[in-house]
Amino acid sequence: MVCRERVKIPQEKGPITLQGSGARKTKITYNLDADKAGGTLKSASVSVKSDYFIAKDISFENSSPSPDPGAVGKQAVALEISGDKAAFYRCGFLRYQDTLYDRYGRHYFKDCYIRGTIDFIFGNGQSYYEDCTLESVAKTFGSLAAQKRLSKSEDTGYSFVNCKVKGTGYLYLSRAWGPYSRVVFIRTYFADIIRAEGWYNWGIPGRENTVFYGDYKCFGPGANRKGREVWSYELSDKQVKPFLTVDWIDGKDWLPKGKQ
The missing domain is CATH 2.160.20.10 (Single-stranded right-handed beta-helix, Pectin lyase-like)
Structure with a gap:
């Protein structure tokens, strides 16, 4: 299953769990880079600001094309996490420059695949x-x-x-x-x-x-x-x-x- 849209989870919405059927089978993806979004943070395909967020067996992707080395404004975030006490199990994070914005808070990543x-x-x-x-x-x-x-x-x-x-x-x-x-x-x-x-x-x-x-x-x-x-x-x-x-x-x- 592929979900092609931006997902934003605000601070007041937690706790939330996203459960996929496998990181190779379930994916949230969006195509947006920092230049078009107006900044690196705004480019995130998935943004999580709530506490006690859990994700299992799912991939997060920014499908913006691979930039040339040294290109300006081509940062593209797959997931931004700024909530506290978040855990990710068997998840994928897929992009090139600035894939995973591990921004604020305490986070745990287990058996994950992170590419960039x-x-x-x-x-x-x-x-x-x-x-x-x-x-x-x-x-x-x-x-x-x-x-x-x-x-x-x-x-x-x-x-x-x-x-x-x-x-x-x-x-x-x-x-x-x-x-x-x-x-x-x-x-x-x-x-x-x-x-x-x-x-x-x-x-x-x-x-x-x-x-x-x-x-x-x-x-x-x-x-x-x-x-x-x-x-x-x-x-x-x-x-x-x-x-x-x-x-x-x-x-x-x-x-x-x-x-x-």
Whole structure:
């Protein structure tokens, strides 16, 4: 089943669950880029602002055509989530630049497939990605994440645990959209598409002193730390502990119990 329309779930409408029949079978899709919409946020095929949102076995797509590298105004969001305590199980997120706007709130992604080219997971959410496949379809250079933590006091950041990074192009793991950007990869497979330096300070001198980027027991041909930025971390057992489990997002307090 394919639903070709924009879906907006306002803050007052939660909690809501979207149940599909499989990410390859059920899809919500729309064709709109930032240039036509009047901004990246407005381009989203699906926008969720309510708390306690759950999606299962469904894909979210922005079907706007693949932009050329460096094209302006071609960001096109498949899903924007700014509600708190949201969970996604076996979902797909399909686009090129700016696929998943993980904007605000605590979020859990389990067994999801996320595809893109540049900053295809971005925003200032506090999120835990578990057993997800992250696929780059970049023609040349790209970036997996662009996390926007703005101050040291914010609890936000992305933790990727037991994930798989694969695809094409030449990929940064994250770019420092915010001065205190925070992203960690834990026991994750890296294909041979990861740039040697691994991380990028957004071209703003000084951000390398305030971001928190690191990896822990990652593996694969792209996991060699030779050449990594010296300001990134090979995380110790103590450093990685806050990011290891769903406690990172207080998940034991609000995630559904049992098999989903």
